[in-house]
Amino acid sequence: MRLSAEQAAFAKRLGHKFANGELLQRALTHASMSSANRPDNQRLEFLGDRVLGLVMAETLLSADVGATEGQLAPRFNALVRKETCAEVAADLGLGDVLRLGRSEMLSGGRRKQALLGDAMEAVIAAVYLDGGIEAARSLILTAWGNRIETVEEDARDPKTALQEWAQAKGHKPPQYREIARSGPDHAPVFTIEVALQSGETSRAEAPSKRRAEQAAAKALLDRLGG
Template identity: 60%
Template sequence: MKPGRELDAFQSRLGHRFRSPELLIEAVTHPSVGTAVRPNNQRLEFLGDRVLNLIVAEALLEADPTASEGVLAPRYNMLVRKETCAEMADEIGLGAVLRLSPGEMKTGGRRRVATLADAFEAVIAAIYLDAGYGAAKAVLLKIIGDRAATVAEDAKDPKSALQEWAQGRGEAPPDYVEIARKGPPHAPVFTIEARLADGRAARAEGTVKREVEKAAAKALLGQVTQPR
């Protein structure tokens, strides 16, 4: 089966030309349109998650041979999390070539974090099956790019940093309060406020509650650590 013009262009962006294009077609086929004769990408996503994890872990060990597990773990978590995978999927235009049902397209499936992340992992698995571990690693590390160099700073958890700041001054840990929730039930948008006991607060908005809390903590940390 030929992949078509859009997938042909996608392979150029990806930096890998498939010898078995049916693997790529499977990788971009969402469960909403998969059938018995047209497999969806869930099996590839299962494999791709493991391949991606190994490549990232190996790359971090190679980049910092003296780093301890405690140092490496947050860097690893930052690079393999769904949000980062979705960002990388967006950078290579994966959303535009996904095969989705009309209902999924109407509800923003091409931009949904979980959908993009799963498809990205499926594509990594497809490359692995098509050309081996070395090819999958080369493509993934190229897409990761500068993230590998900046992850040490990005991996610092702003919630932990804010709590340490408060406790270091004898204050209670910060609270995280859901101020608002809007949008459809399957894709809510949260507004979270991080609050200190002295009344200072900052808000953030987003679709992943844990990440919104981190963003609010980062904003509040920026306020309280500014020189007066």
């Protein structure tokens, strides 16, 4: 099946020449656009998640032969989580070539984190099925780039660190509260406040509650010197 000009340009950004263009088209097809003759990308997403996990696990093991499972697990989670997949998808311009139904398109689907993350996993599967594990590995390592080298910083969870700080002081666990939510449904901004038993508080904004909670925890830790 022949790729459109936009799809061909996207494949070039991936660094992979598809022998079977239908695989890429399926990877870019959201459920809102699927039909009996146009399967969506959910099955590919399932496979791509596993391929990504295998490549990242092998890469992390090779990069640090002395690391324990406890050290590797948070690094792995930081690299394969949906938010990271969505960031990589945005870097590649994947949203511009997503095949969406009208309602999903009107609601800003091309910028939705969940859709981008899922589609990125599906694209990985498409490359894997088309070119094998080495082609998929090349795509992943290139697209993730220096995220792999800097993952130790990303893997540090500020919420866990803040809770450990509070426990060391004999305090109750930090409390998180949603202060506000703004922006359209497809691009919300959450304001979260974290508070300690001792009275210290901090607020942060982010496109997801999880990231806002982490940012608020980090801000409070920085202020406390923790």
